[in-house]
Amino acid sequence: MQKTEWAQDIPKLGFGLMRLPGTQGxxxxxxxxxxxxxxAFMAAGLRYFDTAYVYDKGGSEETVKTVLVDRYPRESFMLASKLHATIGVNSAAEAKRELEISLERTSAGYFDxxxxxxxxxxxxxxxxxxxxxxFVKAQKAAGKIRHIGFSFHGTPDLLEKLLTDHPxxxxxQLQINYADWDNPAVASRKCYDIARRFGKxxxxxxxxKGGFLAQPPASVEKILTEANPDVSAASWAIRFAASLPGVLTVLSGMSNEAQMxxxxxxMSDFKPLSESEQAVIRKAQAAIAAIDAIPCTGCRYCVAGCPKQIPIPNIFSAMNREMVYSQTDDAKRRYANATAGVGKASDCIACGQCERACPQHLPIIADLQNCAAALED
Ligand code: SF4
Ligand code: SF4
Incomplete structure (x- = not known):
């Protein structure tokens, strides 16, 4: 049985460094x-930071060195990074090199x-x-890694297999939010239950949900505001996640000081949702289930390999202005801005690269056809 004491006292809010200020657009x-x-995060007594080798297109790991590693004692914070086997990688050697490069970029010495x-x-x-x-087992033995994990966007059956095969x-690391809790494409609840059963x-x-629950559609906003007009919509989402038993930390990809x-x-003095607050979440879940939207989280994993340079998440974001808020003019303006000088939705040649890369398993090709029909003149 693995010891999990190391994960017990980590504060419930972690700083996700994927969507840093200045990098949007x-x-x-x-x-x-x-x-x-x-x-502000460190002063509040929080200490878990999450980056990744592939986030460095936005300068994430180098930023970690400048703003964190060079300014705080190494043992005062926990740093996570990640190795991706397929994005921009064509061999085992290239994949393994990511760890050394991440250690160089961050100057962290090791990853917690x-x-x-x-x-x-x-x-x-x-x-x-x-x-x-x-490889990661050997690097742990060599002291470059303290704890091994994996982030996951697959089916419950695959999670069960991976946890069985790789003790x-x-x-x-799982995608969990109240909107996706029973969403069959994400299966947050089932994956959570499996991880708990394995004691992880x-x-x-x-x-x-990529910012969606911070500015939810009007029907959801109304439910949350009526329950408590003094707190943000994002607070409901983050506290829902942090209230689940067995959670090591909840990563919030904060992009500006107001969000922080x-x-x-x-979250600096976290209190789990009460029973009456859980009932509000259940109402919000029902309202979200009735809304049609493209559930893109804006992770951009689909973009790098697109031969037509189509800004897929920006197009979906524009389309959601139409689908969720019925703001057609705003949707068309956002679409025109997003596609100026790059590929349009109608330029898609259906090569399928993006769908293979998408952690949300979105039918991107079909969605782009709908976007083209709705938003191109
Ligand atoms: S299917 Fe279309 S959007 Fe996706 S990578 Fe190919 S050309 Fe780009
Ligand atoms: S379409 Fe999929 S891969 Fe692309 S940004 Fe959205 S969620 Fe990420």
């Missing part, structure tokens, strides 16, 4: 803003938590083929 990281956010990244049906065999499970995984601490990602201040207001 392709800009450079706003280092001043991130520095202030990190300082190191994850095989985004395992799902379309890629998990590569992690075996490249010997990456044995070396000390924790698992759970890191939660996408608690706000909001998160800290209820």
């Amino acid at each position: 392709g800009g450079k990281v706003d280092l001043d803003a991130v520095t202030q956010m990190v300082d 938590c190191y994850l095989l990244h985004s395992l799902m049906l379309t890629n998990y065999k590569k992690y075996d083929e490249y010997g990456l499970w044995d 070396e995984a000390e924790f698992v 601490p759970i890191v939660i990602m996408e608690p706000v 201040a909001d998160n800290l207001s209820y």
Whole structure:
């Protein structure tokens, strides 16, 4: 039986470093803003930071060095990074090199938590083929990794198989939010139950569903505001995730100081949802189930390999203005901005690369056809 005491006293809010300020829309990281956010986070007694090799297109790991590793004692924070076997990688050697590069970029010396990244049906065999499970075990023995885990976007059956085949995984990172709790495409509840059965601490990602639950549709907003007009919509989502037993931490991908201040207001002294608050969540879940939207989280894993340079998540974000809020003019304006100088939805040649990369298993090709019909003149 693995010991899990190491995961017991970690604060329930972790800082996800995928969507850093300044990088939305392709800009450079706003280092001043991130520095202030990190300082506020540490001052609140929180300490878990989550980056990844593939986040470095946005400068995430190098930012970690500048704003965290160079400014705080190494033992005062926990740092997680991840190794991806298929994005931008064509061999076992290239995949294994990611750890050294991540250690160089961050200057962290070691990673407290190191994850095989985004395992799902379309890629998990590569992690075996490249010997990456044995690799992380060896790197743990060498002191470069303290705890091994994996992040997961597959089916409950696959999670069961991976946890059975790889007892070396000390924790698992799952997509859990109240909107996806019973969504069959994500199966948050089933995956959570399996991880609990295996006794694995759970890191939660996408608690706000890529920002969707921070600005939910009007019907959901109404339910939350009537229950408590003084708290943000995001607070319901993050507290829902953090209230689940067995959670190691909840990663919030905070992108500005206002989001950090909001998160800290209820997570630096975390209180689980009460029974009456859980009832509010159940009403919000029912309202969300009645809404038609493209459930894209904006992770951008689909974008790098698109031969037509189609900004898929930006197009879906524009389309959701139409589908969720019926704001047609705004949707068309956002679509025109997103596709200026790059590929349009109608340029898609249906090669399927994006669908193989998408952790949400979205029917991207069909969705793009709908976007083209709705948003192109
Ligand atoms: S299917 Fe279309 S959107 Fe997806 S990668 Fe190919 S061209 Fe790009
Ligand atoms: S379409 Fe899928 S891969 Fe692309 S950004 Fe959305 S969720 Fe991520």
